[in-house]
Amino acid sequence: MTASLTVSDLHFAYPDGREVLHGVDLTVGAGERVALLGPNGAGKTTLVLHLNGILHPGSGSGSGTVDVAGLTVDPGDRAAIAEIRRRVGIVFQDPDDQLFMPTVAEDVAFGPANLGLRGAELQERVDEALAAVDMAAHRDQVPHHLSFGQRRRVAVATVLAMRPEILVLDEPSSNLDPASRRELAEILRSLPVTVLMVTHDLPYALELCPRSVILDQGRIAADGKTVDLLSDPELMRGHRLELPFGFDPAFAAGQLRT
Numbered sequence: 001m002t003a004s005l006t007v008s009d010l011h012f013a014y015p016d017g018r019e020v021l022h023g024v025d026l027t028v029g030a031g032e033r034v035a036l037l038g039p040n041g042a043g044k045t046t047l048v049l050h051l052n053g054i055l056h057p058g059s060g061s062g063s064g065t066v067d068v069a070g071l072t073v074d075p076g077d078r079a080a081i082a083e084i085r086r087r088v089g090i091v092f093q094d095p096d097d098q099l100f101m102p103t104v105a106e107d108v109a110f111g112p113a114n115l116g117l118r119g120a121e122l123q124e125r126v127d128e129a130l131a132a133v134d135m136a137a138h139r140d141q142v143p144h145h146l147s148f149g150q151r152r153r154v155a156v157a158t159v160l161a162m163r164p165e166i167l168v169l170d171e172p173s174s175n176l177d178p179a180s181r182r183e184l185a186e187i188l189r190s191l192p193v194t195v196l197m198v199t200h201d202l203p204y205a206l207e208l209c210p211r212s213v214i215l216d217q218g219r220i221a222a223d224g225k226t227v228d229l230l231s232d233p234e235l236m237r238g239h240r241l242e243l244p245f246g247f248d249p250a251f252a253a254g255q256l257r258t
């Protein structure tokens with residue numbers, strides 16, 4: 001399997017000088033779906049923000065390398081960063097961080113229009129992305145008049161409209177009702193892209209991602225099959241990961257296979 005994303009010996013400190021990532025190594029193969037797990041403050045969002053150059057190893061006292069979709073994240077190379085932002089779509093935790101246009105359709109068109117797409121081609125991108133998240137009927141609505149779950153779907157559509165190779169999602173299931181949560185899982189499973197998903201929703205990780213990585217205190221603490229990691233009570237306790245009461249990962253994984 002070719003690598004879609006390779007992070008090598010990544011160290012990063014915010015401007016206050018405190019190092020948050022302490023030598024992270026992570027490779028995700030093309031087409032893999034991987035969950036990034038870990039307690040609050042572990043550095044998951046910080047790591048994810050490196051994947052399209054919002055943060056970069058060269059900023060502050062950072063070091064290491066990040067390669068995504070065949071390109072190296074180098075903030076000095078503006079053409080490469082623009083291409084990386086096309087190839088790597090990040091869906092942020094709060095959909096309101098990425099919705100700012102007067103209508104849903106305009107929000108979804110914003111990215112591809114910036115790439116220079118116009119007319120029928122642009123229309124096709126918008127229609128395709130809205131259909132993928134089942135929001136075509138809401139295309140003329142004001143994004144901020146939609147429910148949270150609907151805004152999350154539109155946020156996913158704004159990223160899909162760029163036809164990314166890698167989709168990075170920060171807490172995609174948070175604040176979704178059970179039906180929206182399941183429908184989003186169906187959408188994500190149907191996409192032919194590499195997925196890296198930050199989540200505290202461990203059943204969701206099991207449902208969607210065959211592999212999981214635990215990040216704790218800025219270091220990769222475990223990397224393996226999701227069902228194996230979730231079935232290891234000592235590992236889970238050690239990294240403040242808790243399954244819902246009565247949830248049996250091995251049983252659930254068996255149900256998913258059937």
Ligand SMILES: Nc1ncnc2c1ncn2[C@@H]1O[C@H](COP(=O)(O)OP(=O)(O)OP(=O)(O)O)[C@@H](O)[C@H]1O
Nearest residue numbers: 014015016020038039040041042043044045046047
């Ligand atoms: N802009 C910032 N400036 C300084 N420190 C920051 C900044 N953003 C995050 N941090 C610190 O970096 C550490 C890692 O934060 P990060 O948001 O990456 O963790 P996380 O694993 O995503 O946590 P959570 O599960 O709570 O979302 C925390 O200690 C946090 O306080």
